[in-house]
Amino acid sequence: MEIKTIIGISAGVLTAVSILPQILKVLREKKAQAVSPLMFFVLLAGNLLWCWYGLILNELPIVVTNAFSVGCDILMIVVNYKYSKR
Template sequence: MDNTLLIGFAAGVLTAISTIPQIIKLIRDKKAQDVSPVMYFVLLAGNALWCYYGLLLDELPIIVTNAFSVVCDMLMIILNYRYSKK
């Protein structure tokens, strides 16, 4: 694996896992008052576009890491809906 591909994967993985602490906190506390659903919808749209961009360029690091981010964003939206006060 060349350095460029390695750097791409490393950057993508670090960015993709950045939401995991928030997901864990939300699951643990079962409270979503401090989470902005709008931010995660915008993030979801951005990450989905990055996936599409990666597909257009046929760049695996962009596709894989942003697809994982899309899953995390959708999970945050679902958890936010589930744990927000009605």
């Protein structure tokens, strides 16, 4: 595997998992008042565009890591909606 591929996969994985601590915190505390839903909608749009870009380039690491991020963004939007109403 080429070094550029390793760097790309590493960057994608780190970026994708960066949202997990926030999701876990909201799920644990069942509070999302301090979380901006707008940020996650913008992030969702950006990650969807990255997926599209990866598909255009036929670059599986870009598609996979950003697809994971899309799932996390959607989960965060859902839990934000669920717990911000309390």
